[in-house]
Amino acid sequence: MRKRSKYRPKGVVLDVMTYVKSGIQTVASVPEAGVNLQLRNHMAFDEIMKGEPTSFHANDLIEAFNIAEALAILGIGNDYRAEIWAAQDAVFNMAKRGVDKGSYRFNASELEAVRFGMDLHDEQLRVATVKEMEQALVIVNKTIKAKKARVVKKREEANA
Numbered sequence: 001m002r003k004r005s006k007y008r009p010k011g012v013v014l015d016v017m018t019y020v021k022s023g024i025q026t027v028a029s030v031p032e033a034g035v036n037l038q039l040r041n042h043m044a045f046d047e048i049m050k051g052e053p054t055s056f057h058a059n060d061l062i063e064a065f066n067i068a069e070a071l072a073i074l075g076i077g078n079d080y081r082a083e084i085w086a087a088q089d090a091v092f093n094m095a096k097r098g099v100d101k102g103s104y105r106f107n108a109s110e111l112e113a114v115r116f117g118m119d120l121h122d123e124q125l126r127v128a129t130v131k132e133m134e135q136a137l138v139i140v141n142k143t144i145k146a147k148k149a150r151v152v153k154k155r156e157e158a159n160a
Contacts (some may be wrong), residue, residue, distance in 0.1 A: 007118065023130050023131035024130075025130055026069050026128065026129055036112035038122060038125060045062075048105070051105070053098070053105070064121055065084060065087050065117055065139060066088075067136050068117065069085070071136045072084055073139060076128050077120055077123070083113070083116055083117060084117060090109075100154060
């Protein structure tokens with residue numbers, strides 16, 4: 001059997017100037033990325049607050065706080081890492097209860113942590129460039145592939 005080659009061709013950027021300029025822009029100034037992302041995060045939070053949440057809304061909040069942590073690793077909001085972790089813990093506990101009992105609701109202390117986390121994530125999105133956002137996505141994907149992320153499971157699955 002023949003040995004598989006390690007060669008992988010690199011991608012070709014056809015318009016280098018546009019690529020560089022888009023990397024310098026802030027995420028908030030790109031309507032397709034920043035504004036839609038903020039709307040999606042706040043809609044998920046609002047649905048949970050209204051009392052009509054689903055697992056999709058919890059997943060949206062989990063994704064938002066994973067990106068917030070990755071942006072903090074990159075240096076954007078690094079001073080607020082403890083608050084980001086508190087918001088992640090709050091969403092994780094809410095999602096665990098939701099998977100077990102079917103009720104995706106926050107308690108009072110979790111709600112305050114998530115509110116502050118959402119405000120912090122909005123500020124991160126206003127400051128971060130598109131390139132930093134892409135780097136944050138790479139960090140999150142590497143963490144998930146390395147199986148270092150916490151997974152929300154049912155109690156029966158967790159004990160097995």
